[in-house]
Amino acid sequence: MRVALEINGDDYARDVEPDLTLLSFLRDVLGLTGTKWGCLTGDCGACTVLVDGKPVVSCLQLACQAQGREVTTVEGLETPGGLDEVQAAFVSNGATQCGFCTPGMVMSVEALLRTNPSPNEAEIREALAGNLCRCTGYSKIVDAVLQAAAERRSAVGSPAADVS
């Protein structure tokens, strides 16, 4: 069947099997290997992408379900200046070690910050509870999110928010 959708701002149309997952569509059909997989059962969150701005585990979503939607993957985050605030904060805070969970983790953070620009630590941990990280123990990821949120707020000129 034919699926047409927007990925990272570009239009794509391909013929796909009806049971092809969005994950396989991204990785195997389009070669967008930035999105990782760790379980294919929706438990680890490594394959998280945004569909119309909402985080989904792409291993449990069919490609054809994304018909007409806007998909954002980790490849779509970079700004003309380089890394976006979340990516840059992950780098500077030591929030990535092996890096395999990182693209999915970063996408979950992007989704969180779109709905809650001033998350506190508990809200961050709750939002990331679907993304397993085996390396970091999560503290540096939380630090990175707090920093990215603060930077994004100051970039848009909003008043400093509570980061307690």
Place this chain on the structure above:
Amino acid sequence: MPAVRASELQVVGRRIPKLDAPEKVTGQIAYADDLRMSGLLEGAILRSPHPHARILSIDVSDAERLPGVRAVIHAGNVQQGCFGYGNDNVPLKGDKVRFIGDEVAAVAAVDEEVAKRALELIRVEYEVLPAVFDPFEALEDSSPSIHDELPDVDGNVSMRWDFDHGDVDAVADRAAAIVEGRYSAPQAAPAPIETHVVIASFSPSGHLTVWSPVHMVFMYRKALADVLGLDWRKITVIQPPVGGSFGGKIDIDTHDFIAVMLARHARRPVRLVMSREEEFIGTRTRQPIHFTLRTGADADGNLLFRDAEVVSDNGAYNAWGSHAMLVAMNTITSMYRVPNSRIRCAVVYTNKNYGGSVRGFGNPQATFAVEQQMEELADALGMDPMDLRLRNANQSGDVTPQGMEITSCGLSQCLDIVREQSGWDRRRGKMRDRHRGLGAAAFIHVGGGARIYGSDGCGAIVKVDESGQVTLISGSSELGQGSETALAMIVAEEMGVPIESVHVVNSNTDIKPWDVGVHASRTTFVAGNAARMAAAAARDKILEAAADLLDARAGDLRIREGVVEVAGEPDRQIEFGRAVRRRLLREEGSVVMATAFYDPPTHHQDKDYRGNISAAYGFGAHVAEVEVDPGTGMVRLLNLWTAHDVGRAINPMSCEGQIEGGAAMGVGLALSEELVMFDGQIAAPNFHDYGLPTAVDVPRTVVNLVETIDPLGPFGAKGVGEGGIIPPPAAIANAIADATGVRPREYPMRPWKVKHWIDSGERSHVVAGKEASEHG
């Protein structure tokens, strides 16, 4: 090399982000499963559905006829030898299968779907044999014999680890208190988020290239050659970035051999990707170990002895998991000063998937027993457990009963720090009415190499090119732990160049020099010393050329930020690359390149398990605070304070990352992680049930880095990779005991177990003057 004062350091000691982090946060970095290759076939493995069975016949004819299938292999049509410690394993089983998941046959096909359909067409006839899952039952004469083909295996005992020092029985008679008990650690999984992936490809001339995220890569290459009858001079192993290992990917695994055999049969490149289920059932695990331990002390709190009977349940094959006891033994004999010790350990075969070399390697298990008994003993003596620990703490200059020479040692300082930060003296034993408690545990672990193989060394090459760019070619590997960045920092520091100008190459056996591999928390220490030595030699060549250009003596020059200047005369300076060009761009020129090999002054343990196995030892202490719901047994970890003696923190941010991440794994072991098994079948081989800690399960860990400046470490650094995972199970058990008065006997300490201990009144078993009592 001389000790360096912190104030003189330019790069070492700074919080420098990992060099590979930008590639990782953008998804650019290509892991093994991200590699794309022309003509690549997909492999799949047929695994045993029985825990113990004789293979009567294998019929692959239908599978071979399936369109799209390019190879079907089994023991009857491949050339393969034995592997693993004791040569107790073969890649494809021909006679017997010994656990559910054992490899029987494999296919390579044009895609994954065809490969899986082909597996369904392979017919294997089995004669099911009685199986044994409990290691204590496996020790009984009536137990089925799992490796009856191995002449040296006595019953199901694959190895014994027996140790004696002093006279335990004599000192036991004069002990003021003896505590005794059984402590058990479960089967757990390293569970990296990236499963194992391997790609094998033969060139038309017969050269084999393998892409595998392994981290003992030179021994991996040799094992491929030895087991499959290949010429090891015609094998290149490339290590793609590792998506987490924790020891799970340390050495060669069965599927690595299978991928190569498939590629050989199919004459095409073959990829084998473990599914998450296969990762749990078919790759190496952390072995369950059961300790029956006694510890005794005199009335002043001087430890007198430890006496341990240990059964290590390593499953169907040894791999290197049989050697987890090597590390566990170190902890029993040498965690604190213990003048007398006796260990009787059997490593036992059972019909389960088997143990490997997972982070901490036997130490979390042993520490769970040893450090619970420190608090039980203190309570029995009426002492504070921290005072008992400090009284018996290892100190610089000690030589332990196993001959471990303690040089730098910050154990007492670590204990003091977590005692202070946790409010131990005010709070321990005083929060039971609120169901809260504090518990501590410390650790000792190798931190300066570990001589288990012939070499404990690592090679390094430092090359400076005509642009001034510095390349470190290191034998060691990056697993995500940050060693690449630490090594680049060491080189930058030694040469006086900015970190940005140092590149690291470390992932191709054709290019990089020998290294044993990443294990035993050795990379910063061993590879770091090698890198520093090579960097110093390359720097001296540059100084020599610069002296010529600046008309100065080399001894009067110094390098800062990539500029060579005459000391005290900043006007007389040249840029780094110009000195290189001075050597290169002339008749009879030469390149700036230096090699080094560092093999630490360590020794193999002798047959009695004595010998200074590491050139430095890491220490640390944790205090956990928990709240226990007495109605459900639910344990909430509220706080975890940690202090680690890291020698010197080359990169404090990376050190914290290792400790925080290790501690989170330790918390997982303590409270949730277990491969629950029924009759050899892992009940739920998936992330949903396994119990990996999530962001809401792990509190923010307080990390203190204690710098003792090790005399042999690079800039004083010691290994830090494994320490974090070791204390949490013991510290959390002790905190549960403080909160409830009951004594945990095994981990993970899941609610129903804690509830059971509360309901049954499980207590410490104290023997004083040979009279048994129970202590609350």
